[in-house]
Amino acid sequence: MNELKVTIVDSLSFYRKCLQEKVDEQAFRYELMRPLEGMWRYLNAPLTPKTPGGYDVVMASEMLGIWTPRKSTELIESKVEPLSKTNIFNECSEVIAESAQLFSEIGYQIPVNEFIVDILLGDPENKVLMASEGYSGFGGIPGYMLLIVVPNDFNRTRLKSALAHEFNHNVRFTYEPFNHGDVSVEDYLVIEGLAEVFAEELYGIEHRGPWVQQYDQEELEYTIEVMKDGREARGFDQVSAYMYGDEVAREQGYQPVGLSRNAGYTIGYQLVKAYLKNTGKSIAEATLTPSAVLVKESKIFD
Incomplete structure:
Protein backbone atom coordinates (compact mmCIF):
# COMPACT_ATOMS: atom_id res chain seq x y z
CA MET A 1 0.00 0.00 0.00
CA GLU A 176 0.90 14.15 15.76
CA PRO A 177 2.90 17.14 14.46
CA PHE A 178 5.99 18.14 16.40
CA ASN A 179 5.74 21.63 17.86
CA HIS A 180 9.41 22.57 17.98
CA GLY A 181 8.75 25.65 20.09
CA ASP A 182 6.47 24.06 22.68
CA VAL A 183 7.46 20.41 23.05
CA SER A 184 7.31 18.97 26.58
CA VAL A 185 9.65 16.49 28.24
CA GLU A 186 6.82 13.94 28.18
CA ASP A 187 6.27 14.45 24.45
CA TYR A 188 9.95 13.98 23.76
CA LEU A 189 10.15 10.80 25.87
CA VAL A 190 7.41 9.29 23.72
CA ILE A 191 8.88 10.48 20.42
CA GLU A 192 12.33 9.04 21.05
CA GLY A 193 11.07 5.88 22.72
CA LEU A 194 8.84 5.08 19.75
CA ALA A 195 11.64 5.62 17.26
CA GLU A 196 14.19 3.45 19.03
CA VAL A 197 11.79 0.57 19.72
CA PHE A 198 10.68 0.75 16.07
CA ALA A 199 14.28 0.47 14.86
CA GLU A 200 14.96 -2.35 17.29
CA GLU A 201 11.95 -4.30 16.03
CA LEU A 202 13.24 -4.08 12.46
CA TYR A 203 16.96 -4.60 13.00
CA GLY A 204 17.42 -6.16 16.41
CA ILE A 205 18.55 -5.09 19.85
CA GLU A 206 22.17 -5.65 18.83
CA HIS A 207 21.87 -2.61 16.53
CA ARG A 208 20.23 -0.37 19.10
CA GLY A 209 21.70 3.11 19.40
CA PRO A 210 24.00 4.17 22.23
CA TRP A 211 21.40 6.67 23.44
CA VAL A 212 19.57 3.87 25.28
CA GLN A 213 21.59 3.15 28.40
CA GLN A 214 21.71 0.08 30.61
CA TYR A 215 20.71 1.37 34.05
CA ASP A 216 20.62 -0.82 37.13
CA GLN A 217 17.29 -0.97 38.95
CA GLU A 218 18.19 1.73 41.47
CA GLU A 219 19.24 4.25 38.82
CA LEU A 220 16.25 3.35 36.65
CA GLU A 221 13.82 4.04 39.49
CA TYR A 222 15.60 7.27 40.42
CA THR A 223 15.57 8.49 36.80
CA ILE A 224 11.88 7.69 36.38
CA GLU A 225 11.12 9.77 39.49
CA VAL A 226 13.08 12.75 38.15
CA MET A 227 11.25 12.44 34.80
CA LYS A 228 7.91 12.16 36.58
CA ASP A 229 8.52 15.45 38.38
CA GLY A 230 9.81 17.22 35.26
CA ARG A 231 7.74 15.74 32.47
CA GLU A 232 5.58 18.85 31.99
CA ALA A 233 8.61 21.10 31.52
CA ARG A 234 8.70 22.83 28.14
CA GLY A 235 11.25 24.69 26.07
CA PHE A 236 14.18 23.13 24.30
CA ASP A 237 16.68 24.08 26.99
CA GLN A 238 14.73 22.20 29.66
CA VAL A 239 13.82 19.31 27.37
CA SER A 240 17.47 18.89 26.36
CA ALA A 241 18.58 18.72 29.98
CA TYR A 242 16.15 15.86 30.65
CA MET A 243 16.77 14.02 27.40
CA TYR A 244 20.56 14.22 27.18
CA GLY A 245 21.58 14.39 30.85
CA ASP A 246 23.77 16.69 32.88
CA GLU A 247 27.02 16.30 30.93
CA VAL A 248 25.51 17.50 27.66
CA ALA A 249 23.41 20.11 29.46
CA ARG A 250 26.57 21.71 30.83
CA GLU A 251 28.28 21.44 27.45
CA GLN A 252 25.41 23.31 25.81
CA GLY A 253 24.95 25.85 28.57
CA TYR A 254 21.69 24.42 29.99
CA GLN A 255 20.80 23.94 33.64
CA PRO A 256 21.51 20.31 34.75
CA VAL A 257 18.66 18.46 36.48
CA GLY A 258 20.55 15.56 38.04
CA LEU A 259 20.48 12.92 35.29
CA SER A 260 22.92 10.56 33.61
CA ARG A 261 23.76 10.68 29.92
CA ASN A 262 20.81 10.08 27.56
CA ALA A 263 18.38 9.64 30.46
CA GLY A 264 15.37 10.72 28.43
CA TYR A 265 16.11 8.31 25.59
CA THR A 266 16.47 5.48 28.09
CA ILE A 267 13.23 6.23 29.92
CA GLY A 268 11.37 6.84 26.65
CA TYR A 269 12.48 3.41 25.46
CA GLN A 270 11.33 1.82 28.74
CA LEU A 271 8.01 3.68 28.50
CA VAL A 272 7.22 2.42 25.02
CA LYS A 273 8.32 -1.12 25.86
CA ALA A 274 5.98 -1.07 28.85
CA TYR A 275 3.10 0.26 26.74
CA LEU A 276 3.52 -2.52 24.17
CA LYS A 277 3.71 -5.17 26.89
CA ASN A 278 0.64 -3.84 28.72
CA THR A 279 -1.56 -3.39 25.65
CA GLY A 280 -0.41 -5.99 23.14
CA LYS A 281 -0.27 -3.27 20.48
CA SER A 282 2.31 -3.26 17.68
CA ILE A 283 4.98 -0.58 17.43
CA ALA A 284 3.28 0.76 14.28
CA GLU A 285 -0.02 1.09 16.16
CA ALA A 286 1.81 2.77 19.05
CA THR A 287 3.37 5.27 16.64
CA LEU A 288 -0.15 6.39 15.75
CA THR A 289 -1.35 6.75 19.34
CA PRO A 290 -1.58 10.02 21.32
CA SER A 291 1.31 10.66 23.70
CA ALA A 292 -1.01 10.96 26.70
CA VAL A 293 -2.44 7.50 26.03
CA LEU A 294 1.00 5.95 25.65
CA VAL A 295 2.17 7.45 28.94
CA LYS A 296 -0.99 6.50 30.85
CA GLU A 297 -1.11 2.92 29.62
CA SER A 298 2.61 2.37 30.07
CA LYS A 299 1.99 2.91 33.82
CA ILE A 300 5.66 3.88 34.09
CA PHE A 301 4.92 6.91 36.26
CA ASP A 302 2.24 5.27 38.46
Whole structure:
Protein backbone atom coordinates (compact mmCIF):
# COMPACT_ATOMS: atom_id res chain seq x y z
CA MET A 1 0.00 0.00 0.00
CA ASN A 2 2.77 2.43 0.92
CA GLU A 3 4.86 2.69 -2.23
CA LEU A 4 7.15 5.61 -1.61
CA LYS A 5 9.61 7.51 -3.75
CA VAL A 6 13.05 7.74 -2.15
CA THR A 7 15.59 10.35 -3.29
CA ILE A 8 19.13 9.97 -1.94
CA VAL A 9 21.38 13.02 -2.15
CA ASP A 10 24.73 12.12 -3.73
CA SER A 11 26.84 13.43 -0.89
CA LEU A 12 29.72 11.03 -1.62
CA SER A 13 30.48 12.77 -4.91
CA PHE A 14 30.53 16.09 -3.10
CA TYR A 15 32.99 14.84 -0.49
CA ARG A 16 35.26 13.25 -3.07
CA LYS A 17 35.31 16.56 -4.92
CA CYS A 18 36.24 18.31 -1.66
CA LEU A 19 39.33 16.10 -1.41
CA GLN A 20 40.42 16.90 -4.96
CA GLU A 21 39.82 20.64 -5.22
CA LYS A 22 38.91 23.72 -3.20
CA VAL A 23 35.20 23.65 -2.47
CA ASP A 24 33.48 26.61 -0.83
CA GLU A 25 30.37 27.17 1.22
CA GLN A 26 28.29 27.92 -1.87
CA ALA A 27 28.82 24.41 -3.19
CA PHE A 28 27.82 23.01 0.21
CA ARG A 29 24.66 25.10 0.19
CA TYR A 30 23.54 24.28 -3.31
CA GLU A 31 24.77 20.70 -3.77
CA LEU A 32 24.15 19.18 -0.34
CA MET A 33 21.55 21.42 1.28
CA ARG A 34 19.32 22.64 -1.52
CA PRO A 35 17.55 19.24 -1.82
CA LEU A 36 16.50 19.84 1.81
CA GLU A 37 15.37 23.42 1.22
CA GLY A 38 11.81 22.63 2.28
CA MET A 39 13.06 21.30 5.61
CA TRP A 40 15.37 24.24 6.19
CA ARG A 41 12.63 26.68 5.31
CA TYR A 42 10.41 25.13 7.97
CA LEU A 43 13.29 25.52 10.45
CA ASN A 44 13.84 29.17 9.39
CA ALA A 45 17.34 28.50 8.10
CA PRO A 46 17.74 30.12 4.65
CA LEU A 47 20.12 28.71 2.05
CA THR A 48 22.02 32.00 2.15
CA PRO A 49 22.13 34.40 5.11
CA LYS A 50 19.86 37.41 4.99
CA THR A 51 22.72 39.56 6.31
CA PRO A 52 26.47 38.95 6.01
CA GLY A 53 27.52 36.39 8.61
CA GLY A 54 23.88 35.75 9.55
CA TYR A 55 22.09 32.49 10.29
CA ASP A 56 21.81 30.11 7.35
CA VAL A 57 22.02 26.42 6.46
CA VAL A 58 25.80 26.36 6.93
CA MET A 59 25.57 27.66 10.48
CA ALA A 60 22.60 25.38 11.22
CA SER A 61 24.51 22.39 9.85
CA GLU A 62 27.50 23.11 12.06
CA MET A 63 25.20 23.30 15.09
CA LEU A 64 23.95 19.81 14.22
CA GLY A 65 27.51 18.47 14.06
CA ILE A 66 27.76 18.33 10.25
CA TRP A 67 31.15 18.97 8.64
CA THR A 68 31.15 21.98 6.33
CA PRO A 69 33.85 23.43 4.03
CA ARG A 70 34.50 26.09 6.65
CA LYS A 71 36.58 23.42 8.35
CA SER A 72 39.66 21.56 7.15
CA THR A 73 39.25 18.66 4.72
CA GLU A 74 41.81 16.84 6.87
CA LEU A 75 38.92 16.09 9.21
CA ILE A 76 37.12 14.04 6.55
CA GLU A 77 39.80 12.76 4.20
CA SER A 78 39.99 9.39 5.96
CA LYS A 79 36.20 9.17 6.40
CA VAL A 80 34.78 9.36 2.88
CA GLU A 81 35.53 5.82 1.72
CA PRO A 82 34.58 4.22 5.07
CA LEU A 83 31.21 5.98 4.79
CA SER A 84 30.79 4.55 1.29
CA LYS A 85 31.72 1.08 2.51
CA THR A 86 28.98 1.05 5.15
CA ASN A 87 26.67 0.42 2.15
CA ILE A 88 23.94 2.62 3.62
CA PHE A 89 23.56 4.50 0.33
CA ASN A 90 22.55 1.25 -1.35
CA GLU A 91 20.36 0.15 1.55
CA CYS A 92 18.34 3.36 2.04
CA SER A 93 15.42 2.44 -0.18
CA GLU A 94 15.20 -1.02 1.36
CA VAL A 95 15.14 0.41 4.89
CA ILE A 96 12.33 2.80 4.02
CA ALA A 97 10.35 0.07 2.25
CA GLU A 98 10.71 -2.29 5.24
CA SER A 99 9.77 0.49 7.64
CA ALA A 100 6.75 1.54 5.58
CA GLN A 101 5.55 -2.06 5.40
CA LEU A 102 4.84 -2.08 9.14
CA PHE A 103 2.39 0.77 8.58
CA SER A 104 0.86 -0.87 5.52
CA GLU A 105 0.13 -3.91 7.68
CA ILE A 106 -2.10 -1.82 9.97
CA GLY A 107 -3.72 0.03 7.07
CA TYR A 108 -2.05 3.41 7.50
CA GLN A 109 -1.44 5.29 4.28
CA ILE A 110 1.56 7.51 4.94
CA PRO A 111 0.61 10.99 3.62
CA VAL A 112 4.05 11.71 2.16
CA ASN A 113 4.89 10.94 -1.46
CA GLU A 114 8.66 11.41 -1.43
CA PHE A 115 11.37 10.98 1.16
CA ILE A 116 14.65 12.82 0.65
CA VAL A 117 17.61 11.27 2.48
CA ASP A 118 20.87 13.13 3.01
CA ILE A 119 23.74 11.12 4.53
CA LEU A 120 26.38 13.53 5.71
CA LEU A 121 29.82 13.36 7.23
CA GLY A 122 29.93 14.60 10.79
CA ASP A 123 32.49 16.90 12.34
CA PRO A 124 34.90 14.81 14.46
CA GLU A 125 35.55 17.91 16.58
CA ASN A 126 31.88 18.16 17.63
CA LYS A 127 31.84 16.85 21.21
CA VAL A 128 28.12 16.14 21.38
CA LEU A 129 28.17 14.11 18.16
CA MET A 130 31.24 12.14 19.18
CA ALA A 131 29.69 11.42 22.58
CA SER A 132 26.97 9.45 20.74
CA GLU A 133 29.52 7.16 19.07
CA GLY A 134 29.96 9.51 16.13
CA TYR A 135 26.47 9.40 14.62
CA SER A 136 23.16 11.15 14.87
CA GLY A 137 20.16 12.03 12.72
CA PHE A 138 17.22 14.32 12.18
CA GLY A 139 13.76 13.30 11.02
CA GLY A 140 11.62 16.05 12.49
CA ILE A 141 10.08 17.24 9.20
CA PRO A 142 8.08 14.60 7.29
CA GLY A 143 9.65 13.86 3.92
CA TYR A 144 13.21 14.67 4.98
CA MET A 145 15.78 12.58 6.81
CA LEU A 146 19.38 13.32 7.75
CA LEU A 147 22.03 10.92 8.97
CA ILE A 148 25.19 12.51 10.33
CA VAL A 149 28.10 10.08 10.55
CA VAL A 150 31.75 9.97 11.50
CA PRO A 151 32.12 6.32 10.44
CA ASN A 152 33.66 3.93 12.96
CA ASP A 153 33.42 0.28 13.94
CA PHE A 154 30.48 0.91 16.27
CA ASN A 155 28.18 2.92 14.04
CA ARG A 156 28.91 1.47 10.60
CA THR A 157 26.65 -1.55 11.32
CA ARG A 158 23.92 0.59 12.88
CA LEU A 159 23.08 3.05 10.12
CA LYS A 160 20.07 1.08 8.86
CA SER A 161 18.69 1.14 12.38
CA ALA A 162 19.42 4.87 12.66
CA LEU A 163 17.57 5.55 9.40
CA ALA A 164 14.57 3.50 10.57
CA HIS A 165 14.60 5.58 13.76
CA GLU A 166 14.37 8.80 11.73
CA PHE A 167 11.69 7.31 9.47
CA ASN A 168 9.58 6.60 12.55
CA HIS A 169 9.87 10.28 13.49
CA ASN A 170 8.69 11.20 10.00
CA VAL A 171 5.60 9.02 10.29
CA ARG A 172 4.88 10.02 13.88
CA PHE A 173 4.83 13.66 12.88
CA THR A 174 2.31 13.01 10.10
CA TYR A 175 0.00 11.83 12.89
CA GLU A 176 0.90 14.15 15.76
CA PRO A 177 2.90 17.14 14.46
CA PHE A 178 5.99 18.14 16.40
CA ASN A 179 5.74 21.63 17.86
CA HIS A 180 9.41 22.57 17.98
CA GLY A 181 8.75 25.65 20.09
CA ASP A 182 6.47 24.06 22.68
CA VAL A 183 7.46 20.41 23.05
CA SER A 184 7.31 18.97 26.58
CA VAL A 185 9.65 16.49 28.24
CA GLU A 186 6.82 13.94 28.18
CA ASP A 187 6.27 14.45 24.45
CA TYR A 188 9.95 13.98 23.76
CA LEU A 189 10.15 10.80 25.87
CA VAL A 190 7.41 9.29 23.72
CA ILE A 191 8.88 10.48 20.42
CA GLU A 192 12.33 9.04 21.05
CA GLY A 193 11.07 5.88 22.72
CA LEU A 194 8.84 5.08 19.75
CA ALA A 195 11.64 5.62 17.26
CA GLU A 196 14.19 3.45 19.03
CA VAL A 197 11.79 0.57 19.72
CA PHE A 198 10.68 0.75 16.07
CA ALA A 199 14.28 0.47 14.86
CA GLU A 200 14.96 -2.35 17.29
CA GLU A 201 11.95 -4.30 16.03
CA LEU A 202 13.24 -4.08 12.46
CA TYR A 203 16.96 -4.60 13.00
CA GLY A 204 17.42 -6.16 16.41
CA ILE A 205 18.55 -5.09 19.85
CA GLU A 206 22.17 -5.65 18.83
CA HIS A 207 21.87 -2.61 16.53
CA ARG A 208 20.23 -0.37 19.10
CA GLY A 209 21.70 3.11 19.40
CA PRO A 210 24.00 4.17 22.23
CA TRP A 211 21.40 6.67 23.44
CA VAL A 212 19.57 3.87 25.28
CA GLN A 213 21.59 3.15 28.40
CA GLN A 214 21.71 0.08 30.61
CA TYR A 215 20.71 1.37 34.05
CA ASP A 216 20.62 -0.82 37.13
CA GLN A 217 17.29 -0.97 38.95
CA GLU A 218 18.19 1.73 41.47
CA GLU A 219 19.24 4.25 38.82
CA LEU A 220 16.25 3.35 36.65
CA GLU A 221 13.82 4.04 39.49
CA TYR A 222 15.60 7.27 40.42
CA THR A 223 15.57 8.49 36.80
CA ILE A 224 11.88 7.69 36.38
CA GLU A 225 11.12 9.77 39.49
CA VAL A 226 13.08 12.75 38.15
CA MET A 227 11.25 12.44 34.80
CA LYS A 228 7.91 12.16 36.58
CA ASP A 229 8.52 15.45 38.38
CA GLY A 230 9.81 17.22 35.26
CA ARG A 231 7.74 15.74 32.47
CA GLU A 232 5.58 18.85 31.99
CA ALA A 233 8.61 21.10 31.52
CA ARG A 234 8.70 22.83 28.14
CA GLY A 235 11.25 24.69 26.07
CA PHE A 236 14.18 23.13 24.30
CA ASP A 237 16.68 24.08 26.99
CA GLN A 238 14.73 22.20 29.66
CA VAL A 239 13.82 19.31 27.37
CA SER A 240 17.47 18.89 26.36
CA ALA A 241 18.58 18.72 29.98
CA TYR A 242 16.15 15.86 30.65
CA MET A 243 16.77 14.02 27.40
CA TYR A 244 20.56 14.22 27.18
CA GLY A 245 21.58 14.39 30.85
CA ASP A 246 23.77 16.69 32.88
CA GLU A 247 27.02 16.30 30.93
CA VAL A 248 25.51 17.50 27.66
CA ALA A 249 23.41 20.11 29.46
CA ARG A 250 26.57 21.71 30.83
CA GLU A 251 28.28 21.44 27.45
CA GLN A 252 25.41 23.31 25.81
CA GLY A 253 24.95 25.85 28.57
CA TYR A 254 21.69 24.42 29.99
CA GLN A 255 20.80 23.94 33.64
CA PRO A 256 21.51 20.31 34.75
CA VAL A 257 18.66 18.46 36.48
CA GLY A 258 20.55 15.56 38.04
CA LEU A 259 20.48 12.92 35.29
CA SER A 260 22.92 10.56 33.61
CA ARG A 261 23.76 10.68 29.92
CA ASN A 262 20.81 10.08 27.56
CA ALA A 263 18.38 9.64 30.46
CA GLY A 264 15.37 10.72 28.43
CA TYR A 265 16.11 8.31 25.59
CA THR A 266 16.47 5.48 28.09
CA ILE A 267 13.23 6.23 29.92
CA GLY A 268 11.37 6.84 26.65
CA TYR A 269 12.48 3.41 25.46
CA GLN A 270 11.33 1.82 28.74
CA LEU A 271 8.01 3.68 28.50
CA VAL A 272 7.22 2.42 25.02
CA LYS A 273 8.32 -1.12 25.86
CA ALA A 274 5.98 -1.07 28.85
CA TYR A 275 3.10 0.26 26.74
CA LEU A 276 3.52 -2.52 24.17
CA LYS A 277 3.71 -5.17 26.89
CA ASN A 278 0.64 -3.84 28.72
CA THR A 279 -1.56 -3.39 25.65
CA GLY A 280 -0.41 -5.99 23.14
CA LYS A 281 -0.27 -3.27 20.48
CA SER A 282 2.31 -3.26 17.68
CA ILE A 283 4.98 -0.58 17.43
CA ALA A 284 3.28 0.76 14.28
CA GLU A 285 -0.02 1.09 16.16
CA ALA A 286 1.81 2.77 19.05
CA THR A 287 3.37 5.27 16.64
CA LEU A 288 -0.15 6.39 15.75
CA THR A 289 -1.35 6.75 19.34
CA PRO A 290 -1.58 10.02 21.32
CA SER A 291 1.31 10.66 23.70
CA ALA A 292 -1.01 10.96 26.70
CA VAL A 293 -2.44 7.50 26.03
CA LEU A 294 1.00 5.95 25.65
CA VAL A 295 2.17 7.45 28.94
CA LYS A 296 -0.99 6.50 30.85
CA GLU A 297 -1.11 2.92 29.62
CA SER A 298 2.61 2.37 30.07
CA LYS A 299 1.99 2.91 33.82
CA ILE A 300 5.66 3.88 34.09
CA PHE A 301 4.92 6.91 36.26
CA ASP A 302 2.24 5.27 38.46
